Amino acid sequence: MSVVLEANNLSWQVGNKVIVEQISFSLKKGETLGIVGPNGAGKTSLLKCLYREYIVEKGEVRLQGKNICEVSRNYIAQKIAVVGQHHDSIFDLTVFDVVHMGLLPHKGLFDRDNSEDLKLIEHALQKVDLHTKAEQVFKTLSGGEQQRCLIARAIVQRSDILIMDEPTNHLDVFYQHQILSLVKKLKLSLVITVHDLNLAAQYCDRLLLMSDGKLKAINTPEKVLTSECLQQVFKLNCVVDTNPFTQAPRITFAGLHHDTEHPHLVTLAGGLNEN
Ligand SMILES: Nc1ncnc2c1ncn2[C@@H]1O[C@H](COP(=O)(O)OP(=O)(O)OP(=O)(O)O)[C@@H](O)[C@H]1O
Secondary structure, three states: OOEEEEEEEEEEEEOOEEEEEEEEEEEEOOOEEEEEOOOOOOHHHHHHHHOOOOOOOEEEEEEOOEEHHHOOHHHHHHHEEEEOOOOHHHOOOEHHHHHHHHHHHHOOOOOOOOHHHHHHHHHHHHHOOOHHHOOOEHHHOOHHHHHHHHHHHHHHHOOOEEEEEOOOOOOOHHHHHHHHHHHHHOOOEEEEEOOOHHHHHHHOOEEEEEEOOEEEEEEOHHHHOOHHHHHHHHOOOEEEEEOOOOOOEEEEEOOOOOOOOOHHHOOOOOOOOOO
């Protein structure tokens, strides 16, 4: 399988504080790589280095073989679509206008839209089921609709790689699954940060576990999500078994003071521990 994106010994720091430290990995064509780890581990910073929002001073990022510092921003935008966490700049745009932005990397400054462009936008809106809301203002959409709108923009952008920072944030369990199923169907090469380890286990081919800016493990969910590794990184006891529906690893964390040696004694909803 060919490599589409590669980080080699990538480090990024602010002043003397190293935020991302010597991370290396490669993203294979068509795979979904999940970045997981505690708050402040450096996940968002790593993503920003990958699409050159942050300039890497040590190490390098290679995009389809080319050093990302040696290509134009437009080239990067043709190859990588980004769905970040903050959308203030597009809040007042309509859904149509947001999705239309996906055309920009492919257009000259004075190019007008043609019928193919409009068909592409219509197709993307249909795909994410927002075709009836094209004129609605972005900020008035629900959280799940906003994510779908940004996915439609990525579809129009026609890039091979999609980077998403916490796409399931603030979504209820139905919409979490809806968004991740939707992006998987696009058959792109995906890098996503996800806090929910059970979702990560279910939807990602491989996981990169970060802690304190460093890579702790990168492998299949089964190999990364071991109770030993998770206990070390998240500082909470946990049990890892198998999700009976998907066969993916299922992680259950104990609370701060619960006993994983006897997990059956930990009752739900704050009930009494029989011990
Ligand atoms: N531009 C910046 N200037 C200064 N510090 C920064 C900057 N960007 C990130 N940091 C710091 O780097 C650390 C990692 O932040 P980052 O947002 O990458 O972590 P994260 O793993 O994505 O966290 P979370 O899961 O909470 O979103 C934090 O301590 C943050 O304050």
